[in-house]
Amino acid sequence: MAESAFRCGYIGLVGRPNVGKSTLLNRMVGQKISITSRKPQTTRHRILGIHTTDSAQMIFVDTPGLHRAEKNRMNRYMNRAALTTIQDVDLILFMIDAGKWTAEDETVLDYLRRSGRPVILVINKVDRSRDKSQLLPFISEVSGKYEFAEVIPISARKGDNLDTLEAAVTRMLPVSPPVYDPEQVTDRSMRFIAAESIREKLMRGLGQEVPYQLTVEIERYREENGRIQINAVVWVERENQKGIVIGRQGSRLKEAGSQARKELENITGKKVNLELWVKVRSGWLDDERSLRSLGYADDEF
Numbered sequence: 125m126a127e128s129a130f131r132c133g134y135i136g137l138v139g140r141p142n143v144g145k146s147t148l149l150n151r152m153v154g155q156k157i158s159i160t161s162r163k164p165q166t167t168r169h170r171i172l173g174i175h176t177t178d179s180a181q182m183i184f185v186d187t188p189g190l191h192r193a194e195k196n197r198m199n200r201y202m203n204r205a206a207l208t209t210i211q212d213v214d215l216i217l218f219m220i221d222a223g224k225w226t227a228e229d230e231t232v233l234d235y236l237r238r239s240g241r242p243v244i245l246v247i248n249k250v251d252r253s254r255d256k257s258q259l260l261p262f263i264s265e266v267s268g269k270y271e272f273a274e275v276i277p278i279s280a281r282k283g284d285n286l287d288t289l290e291a292a293v294t295r296m297l298p299v300s301p302p303v304y305d306p307e308q309v310t311d312r313s314m315r316f317i318a319a320e321s322i323r324e325k326l327m328r329g330l331g332q333e334v335p336y337q338l339t340v341e342i343e344r345y346r347e348e349n350g351r352i353q354i355n356a357v358v359w360v361e362r363e364n365q366k367g368i369v370i371g372r373q374g375s376r377l378k379e380a381g382s383q384a385r386k387e388l389e390n391i392t393g394k395k396v397n398l399e400l401w402v403k404v405r406s407g408w409l410d411d412e413r414s415l416r417s418l419g420y421a422d423d424e425f
C-alpha cells in the first residue's frame with residue numbers, strides 16, 4: 125500500500141464521567157459540538173465529530189461516561205450508548221485524569237479488555253499538575269495496566285500535545301476513503317445542537333439535582349431571511365423545579381437563553397431569536413415513550 129493512502133475510521137472517546145471527552149471532541153473538530161460542564165453525566169447522546177486532514181478522516185464518537193449506577197431508563201440509555209460504541213469503533217481513546225486512577229476507571233478498562241479493540245490511553249488535564257516530574261511515575265504506573273497501543277498525556281482544554289495524539293490516531297486508522305464530506309463536522313443537525321446548547325447553559329447555572337431532571341425540546345426551528353427563530357420547551361420532572369429553572373423574576377432562564385443565543389449566533393453566523401418555556405412532564409426520565417419522543421432513542425452509525 126502506498127504510504128500516502130488515505131485513512132478513515134471511527135474513534136470512540138470512552139471514560140468515566142467528567143474526564144474531558146466532550147472537551148477533546150470539540151478541540152479536535154475545532155467547533156463546539158458536544159456540550160461540557162463540571163457536572164458528571166452532561167453528555168447523554170452519542171455524537172459524531174468529524175475532523176478531516178490531507179491524509180485522514182477521523183470520526184470521533186463522543187459518548188456519555190460509563191457509570192455503574194443505573195437508576196432509571198435514562199441512565200441505562202446512556203450506558204448503552206457508551207457500550208455499543210466500544211464494539212463498533214476502529215480505535216478507542218480511553219481518557220483518564222492525570223494523577224488519578226479510580227475504581228470507575230478500572231470498570232471502564234474491564235469493558236475495554238473484553239472488547240479486544242486497540243486502545244490509546246489518553247491522560248488528560250496535565251495542565252493541572254504544577255510539578256510535571258510527578259506525572260512520570262503516574263504515567264508508568266497506568267501504562268502497565270493494559271497493553272495500550274500508546275500512552276499520550278494531553279490537555280484538551282489548553283490544546284497541549286494534540287498534534288501527537290492526532291498523528292497516533294491517523295497511523296492506526298484503516299486505509300479507506302472518507303465517509304463524510306470534508307467540510308462536515310458533525311452528524312447532528314443545528315436543531316439538535318441548539319437544544320444541547322440551551323441544556324448546557326441551564327445545567328451550568330443550576331445546583332445538584334435539577335440538571336439531571338431537565339431536557340430541552342425544540343418545537344420550532346425556522347430560518348427566514350437570514351434569521352433563525354427557535355422555540356424551545358424545557359421539560360422538568362416536578363412542579364417545584366419549574367421555579368428553580370426560571371429563577372427570580374425569570375432571571376435564570378433569561379441568562380441561560382441569552383448565553384445560548386450568543387453561542388448559536390457564533391456557530392451559525394446568523395441572528396438568532398430564542399423563546400423558551402418551562403413545562404412539567406413528570407416521570408419522563410423513566411418512561412420509554414417520553415424518552416423516545418424527546419430524542420433519547422438508540423442511535424446507530
Ligand SMILES: Nc1nc2c(ncn2[C@@H]2O[C@H](COP(=O)(O)OP(=O)(O)O)[C@@H](O)[C@H]2O)c(=O)[nH]1
Nearest residue numbers: 142143144145146147160161162249279280281
Ligand atoms: N484543567 C483542565 N480541565 C479540563 C480539561 N479538559 C476538560 N476539562 C474540564 O473538565 C470538565 C469536564 O469536561 P467534559 O468535556 O464535559 O467531560 P466529559 O464528561 O468526559 O465529556 C469541564 O469542566 C472541562 O472544562 C483539561 O485539559 N484541563
Ligand SMILES: [Mg+2]
Nearest residue numbers: 145146166167
Ligand atoms: Mg461529555
